[in-house]
Amino acid sequence: MVIRGGLVVDINGERKADVRVEVGKVTEVGTKLRGDREIDASGCVVSPGLVDMHVHLREPGMEEAETIETGSRAAALGGFTAVIAMPNTEPPQDDPIIISAVKARAQTALCDVYPAGAITKQREGLELAPMGEMHSLGVRIFTDDGACVASAGVMRSALQYARSLPGAIVAQHAEDETLATGHMHEGEWSSRLGIPGRPAEAEEIIVARDCILAAQTGTPVHFLHLSTAGSVAIVRAAKAQGIPVTAEAAPHHFTFTDESCATFDPLFKVNPPLRTKDDVAAVKAGLADGTIDVIASDHAPHPTETKERTFEEASPGMLGLETALALGISELVDAGVMTLTELLALMSWSPARLSGLADHGATIEKGVTANLCVIDPNLEWVLDPANLASRAQNTPMGGRKLKGKNRHTILRGEVVVLDGQATR
Numbered sequence: 001m002v003i004r005g006g007l008v009v010d011i012n013g014e015r016k017a018d019v020r021v022e023v024g025k026v027t028e029v030g031t032k033l034r035g036d037r038e039i040d041a042s043g044c045v046v047s048p049g050l051v052d053m054h055v056h057l058r059e060p061g062m063e064e065a066e067t068i069e070t071g072s073r074a075a076a077l078g079g080f081t082a083v084i085a086m087p088n089t090e091p092p093q094d095d096p097i098i099i100s101a102v103k104a105r106a107q108t109a110l111c112d113v114y115p116a117g118a119i120t121k122q123r124e125g126l127e128l129a130p131m132g133e134m135h136s137l138g139v140r141i142f143t144d145d146g147a148c149v150a151s152a153g154v155m156r157s158a159l160q161y162a163r164s165l166p167g168a169i170v171a172q173h174a175e176d177e178t179l180a181t182g183h184m185h186e187g188e189w190s191s192r193l194g195i196p197g198r199p200a201e202a203e204e205i206i207v208a209r210d211c212i213l214a215a216q217t218g219t220p221v222h223f224l225h226l227s228t229a230g231s232v233a234i235v236r237a238a239k240a241q242g243i244p245v246t247a248e249a250a251p252h253h254f255t256f257t258d259e260s261c262a263t264f265d266p267l268f269k270v271n272p273p274l275r276t277k278d279d280v281a282a283v284k285a286g287l288a289d290g291t292i293d294v295i296a297s298d299h300a301p302h303p304t305e306t307k308e309r310t311f312e313e314a315s316p317g318m319l320g321l322e323t324a325l326a327l328g329i330s331e332l333v334d335a336g337v338m339t340l341t342e343l344l345a346l347m348s349w350s351p352a353r354l355s356g357l358a359d360h361g362a363t364i365e366k367g368v369t370a371n372l373c374v375i376d377p378n379l380e381w382v383l384d385p386a387n388l389a390s391r392a393q394n395t396p397m398g399g400r401k402l403k404g405k406n407r408h409t410i411l412r413g414e415v416v417v418l419d420g421q422a423t424r
């Protein structure tokens, strides 16, 4: 099989080339290659497959919202060849048995699925989960995501323990739960709308505290979905001091502001909440200057009935896998914040390296595993939530004109998405 006529982009830059793929590997990169099967990449970018460090696949326990199968299909359609599945399942991914079960279930998925392990038992923030046993099954990301590890003592113990686990990263959902009691960003709009708020400080206090703990223990801390200007400034200062911290941002946090909540539409309800214009600008600046290391979707499916409630009663979270790339292209590349190659770094090789995934985000050259996506950066399309692969439909992007779409996805040499359609 030959992927023909595209612009090949990876960590080494870009060049016009065809890519030959045989038995799961890239076997040749060159010009004028021909094959018995040819995949058209003209006008497109051929990139290492995208990697999403933060998705909720909801299985086991909440299959009415999503399954590993439907979520991995959404991922493949979005250009992703690997995702990290968050552990707030039911039961939670907090022990080796459930980690093994998720891995077994993911064998037939349309992308590689790597379960994250919980930091604490039941994600309750009290007692450490068996992180070592999960690590020996290949788990590298530990997080109680959805919940913050509130206790500084428990967080420090987790970091001290993780220090003995090669490649392990402790990832924090940074929201002080005694401050983050409301339903949207606390500010001018929450006052006008009469909706109780979640102040920026709820996030920043935990980010600052965990930078201090990362410095003290020497263990890397990764901040999930960074959303405020203050958090970006704290992480920037910590990195300047050589403290081992990394961060991610979600597309909705660089696309929407808290003003979106003025419609009272629960589709705009997320945790941490949509912030102000200044926060959005700071997140974009953080992505551009390397303070924020990766873009992660925080894909959070919810059944329609839990979103068709009042703003205050609705579940927080929105879908992201099938729109992340388009939002990156519209809000970051077209807006002049960064080049497409820099966007792909944030969505492919940087998250792959951070998550320790050697088979993803690799330089496109002879011998590497063929995990690839072919992106049309100029294609304009309109999102219809009914056409999404996800079981849920909770996205506020319905009817919105988007630019940039994944066209083909190749997973270990298998074409799992061809011309925007899943092949199985």
Ligand SMILES: [Zn+2]
Pocket (backbone or CB within 6 Å): 145, 146, 147, 173, 224, 225, 271, 272
């Ligand atoms: Zn979270």
